[in-house]
Amino acid sequence: MSLFITSLNSGSNGNCYYIGNELDAVLVDAGISCKETEKRMERLGLSMKKVRAIFISHEHSDHIRGLPVLAKKYRLPVYITPGTLQRGGQTLQDELVFAFRAYEPVRIGELLITAFPKFHDASEPHSFVVSSNGITIGVFTDIGAACEHLVLHFKQCHAAFLEANYDEEMLEKGRYPYHLKARIRGGKGHLSNRQALELFLAHKPAHMTHLLLAHLSKDNNCPGLVHELFTRHANGTKITVASRYEETPVLRIGNTQLHESEYSIRQVLQGSLF
Template identity: 45%
Template sequence: MKYAAIASGSNGNCYYVAKGEDVVLVDIGINTKHVELRMAKLGLSPAGIKAIFITHEHGDHIRGLSVFCKRYQIPVYLTEGTYKGTKLRLPEHLVHIINADARTAVGDLTVIGIPKYHDAKEPCSFVITDGMTNVSILTDLGRGCDNVKHVIQHSDVLLLESNYDEEMLRTGRYSYYLKNRISSGWGHISNREALELLLENRSPRLRHLILGHLSGENNTVDIVEQTFAPHCEEIELSIALRTEETPLYEYVPAMQTISRFVYVEQQITLTQF
């Protein structure tokens, strides 16, 4: 499977996952021109995208959705709460309403919705699997609920939110309201919380950790790297940036990985919020 973060951060999010001709995007939170430019740098064509999955209605996850899906006539999958929250009027033939815990087939891929805590109307994260490899995209997490923990336990590739440094948020210029919103258990998780989730729940099958959705105001790449690098000696560690795309990565499971595979669809117990 191939995957990349086209954009990741509080100014915009967009994630690419593919197996062969089966290609999906998770969120389009930057404008269409920048999605096209960043994909082109990776040698990717928007015309090959088979489906777009939207996690929730906040602007940094849907900013480019309307123009992009209309231009390329790509089906959009999102919960009813998310669609209502977007206040967008998308072409009816492109809109597919799904449950927050839905399993959606896109060719050889299955996209699994993961309900989560976030201050949105009906949010979910997504795991994309081909039955051997699980690529998990977990951002905008108010807290590390049981769903999130279970996904981490079964991830081969994990893009995990590491949004803010607690001291920077505490002493920074954000208003009291915004600081509380971020750290309330309904906003985002800090570097410390992300590390605790990783250490308590990762399994030997995890081979690539990407930290994403870094705050531009309350975090730095250096802090995130210093926090996680001592704990990632046996896996690949990457940090997705706000300003540019990551490389296009490819994950090829080793035979030992396949033999210990536990299909997340068969294991996950979903908590209804």
């Protein structure tokens, strides 16, 4: 059984990632509106009826902005730490709130979702890996440094959403005030292109077929630049840059190369996989 993944949006204006199989799916973060989430999933041929839960990485608004409406409308369980819930200031119905702990997998249908801590300037920030039938997908964004937790899980992934937030020279020469530049590159902010590439080169497993570069800065990065940088070193891994303006195509991730890994919107809409 394959896993199907897409970024519905990725950036400081909102983050939301879909991971699922033919029967069940989860969303990691809900940083765009419920309406926009529905529109983008419909364009991809994905059904909200397959979404069984939402997992929240941390409380910053670009990761939780659409959460209350989405959870309430579809009666979706929200997996969130107590600190993130408190600091986020979002009103959620008690019966929809479920706590998770690092390294304690949560089963959603045939999906296993495991959280682990990360370096970020939030209350209780976590990254996630989603696994099913021997396939593992990582969601690794909003990370100040590549800690041992990240390295351990990155090595397991068949595909991953990996932050490549900023080009170091663009940030240094850009218009941001010093305190904001210091926050971004200070170890609890975001990964630079160089940091992300170093992780990729040192720890990419042989079975990683897809890498989606995520959470690019609007002002301090360039999609073409980072795509070219990683493509030069991809060695067979398909590189996709997740947009801050639209959804990416649905990618099919599996243990076999006998099928196409990327589906056009037309193919998805005509098929019955989702």
